Amino acid sequence: MSKEWDKKMRGMTRTIGKAKSGDKDLGPFKWLPGGVWENDDQHGFNIIALPFHDKGTGAKSRGYRVLVNKYEEELEFTTADKGAPNRGVEPVEPHEHPTVGEDQECNARDDNENGEFKETDQFVLTLDYIQIIEQVDAVEFPRNPESPETGEKKKIHHEPGLFLQMTNPVETTIQRKPTVRNVPLNLARLATIPHGDSVLALGSCETLGYNEEDVGVINDGNVRAYLGIPKDDFRMGMPQGTTQDLGTPEDPGSSYLEQYRKTHLDGFDPVLPQKKLFEDLKSALDIETFDGLDEIPIKKTTRIFFDTELGTGGILNIPFVTKQANAAAMRSTFWVHELDTPKGNKEPKLILQYLQTVLLDFHVIRSDDMPGRIRWPHISINTMVKKSKKKSDKCDDEDDD
Numbered sequence: 001m002s003k004e005w006d007k008k009m010r011g012m013t014r015t016i017g018k019a020k021s022g023d024k025d026l027g028p029f030k031w032l033p034g035g036v037w038e039n040d041d042q043h044g045f046n047i048i049a050l051p052f053h054d055k056g057t058g059a060k061s062r063g064y065r066v067l068v069n070k071y072e073e074e075l076e077f078t079t080a081d082k083g084a085p086n087r088g089v090e091p092v093e094p095h096e097h098p099t100v101g102e103d104q105e106c107n108a109r110d111d112n113e114n115g116e117f118k119e120t121d122q123f124v125l126t127l128d129y130i131q132i133i134e135q136v137d138a139v140e141f142p143r144n145p146e147s148p149e150t151g152e153k154k155k156i157h158h159e160p161g162l163f164l165q166m167t168n169p170v171e172t173t174i175q176r177k178p179t180v181r182n183v184p185l186n187l188a189r190l191a192t193i194p195h196g197d198s199v200l201a202l203g204s205c206e207t208l209g210y211n212e213e214d215v216g217v218i219n220d221g222n223v224r225a226y227l228g229i230p231k232d233d234f235r236m237g238m239p240q241g242t243t244q245d246l247g248t249p250e251d252p253g254s255s256y257l258e259q260y261r262k263t264h265l266d267g268f269d270p271v272l273p274q275k276k277l278f279e280d281l282k283s284a285l286d287i288e289t290f291d292g293l294d295e296i297p298i299k300k301t302t303r304i305f306f307d308t309e310l311g312t313g314g315i316l317n318i319p320f321v322t323k324q325a326n327a328a329a330m331r332s333t334f335w336v337h338e339l340d341t342p343k344g345n346k347e348p349k350l351i352l353q354y355l356q357t358v359l360l361d362f363h364v365i366r367s368d369d370m371p372g373r374i375r376w377p378h379i380s381i382n383t384m385v386k387k388s389k390k391k392s393d394k395c396d397d398e399d400d401d
Contacts, residue, residue, distance in 0.1 A: 006167045009123040012083045019080040019127055022345045026080060027165050028187070028205040028302050029127050031336055033077040035386040037352050042280040043136065044071045044382035047237055047263070047270035051325055051362050054142055063363050064376070065144060066259035068270055069156060070137040073382055075352075076389070077163070079128040086122040122168040133157035141262040161191035161199075171202060171311035188313075189306040189332070196318030197327050201306035208301040219291045220278075227335060228303060229355070230274045236357065237271040240375040241366030246271070273379045277355055280383040284351050285339075299348070300338045307331040325362040328375065332356035356380045 005027060019026065021034025045068065052065035135156045169186040183204045191199040208214070208226065216222045230236055237260070238244055247255030255261070260270050268276045282288065285297050308314050308330045315327050332354060339349040358378040366374055 014083040016081045021347050037075040037384040038387050039072045040385045042383040044073050045268040046380035048378040049376040065142050066263045067140040068263045068265045069135045071133050071135050074132045077129045081126040084124040088120040089117040090120050092116040125165045127163045131159040139263050139265045141259045164188040196321050198316045200313050201308045202311040202313045203306035205304040210296045218293050223290045229278050235271045241368050242374045277381040298337050299341050302336040304334040325360045328361045329359040352384045
């Protein structure tokens with residue numbers, strides 16, 4: 001966040017209007033509005049574990065099933081609210097409480113009411129978004145007899161929300177890649193989910209250039225590490241607090257996690273969802289590998305991250321959700337890739353990617369001596385391009401997971 005942006009937000013009259021692509025007031029969000037983000041040649045995927053009783057199917061449900069969705073998405077950023085004020089003051093100097101003595105009253109009042117204060121107002125820029133997701137294919141195990149047939153199209157998600165950028169951030173965090181430094185939590189994401197969840201996640205962002213000294217030798221490993229996409233040795237889709245044994249190809253049924261072996265879909269591995277995300281980036285760039293390239297076909301990337309476990313973030317759920325499959329935490333990363341650099345402030349060719357993990361607590365008590373129930377990652381990935389806005393009737397939520 002630049003000092004110029006901070007000064008402008010403080011000095012401007014609050015405005016609310018249609019968000020426009022390239023608006024510098026939007027900071028790291030400036031290329032998000034001005035169209036609808038949709039799938040082109042790639043699709044979105046998500047993995048979710050759900051409480052489940054086998055209902056006489058004969059399958060060993062073990063109290064849960066795994067569902068993988070292949071989906072198409074519409075993500076639109078619509079309204080910019082600039083300069084929303086949060087008022088605050090703080091003492092110019094700390095006030096010392098007087099020492100209690102014979103000639104002083106016990107608990108004597110300090111002189112705050114006569115002290116000097118300075119203004120610490122905060123000003124917020126918000127960008128509205130609406131997300132609609134439609135399933136185009138799915139695989140699950142064990143099979144839920146009440147689920148539609150595999151491949152049936154249906155709406156599965158509807159999410160209105162806000163991206164925020166704030167002056168005068170209070171909280172900070174440590175960002176480790178690509179450099180270790182203290183980062184102000186000057187961004188936030190608010191989301192409301194029709195299942196009965198309300199999300200506040202704090203975050204920040206960084207701009208990634210692609211100079212040789214930044215990336216090093218151009219290859220898949222270095223580019224992936226530079227972008228911050230987890231390596232494949234991190235099985236991020238695995239539940240926490242239970243066995244990590246997936247069984248064997250010869251005998252997958254021997255494992256409590258058999259469901260994860262039987263729910264692969266079109267190259268998406270529910271245990272390694274990040275692998276598909278990186279492969280889809282290369283596909284969107286029309287390359288098979290970064291290895292051996294003279295230059296990277298991305299000019300700049302804005303990496304934006306949000307996490308409910310930072311600062312005052314968190315998730316509130318309705319009582320049923322809290323009892324049955326508590327949404328305990330969420331973290332998400334968005335990558336806005338600029339593929340060229342047009343003159344002026346014209347919009348470059350763009351690719352938007354995200355990786356989001358929601359941690360659901362349900363079923364039995366953990367077996368690793370940590371408190372609480374087993375924690376099941378609900379992970380979503382997507383790779384999209386921006387298209388001109390079109391009329392859409394995708395406005396309802398019919399998720400019956």
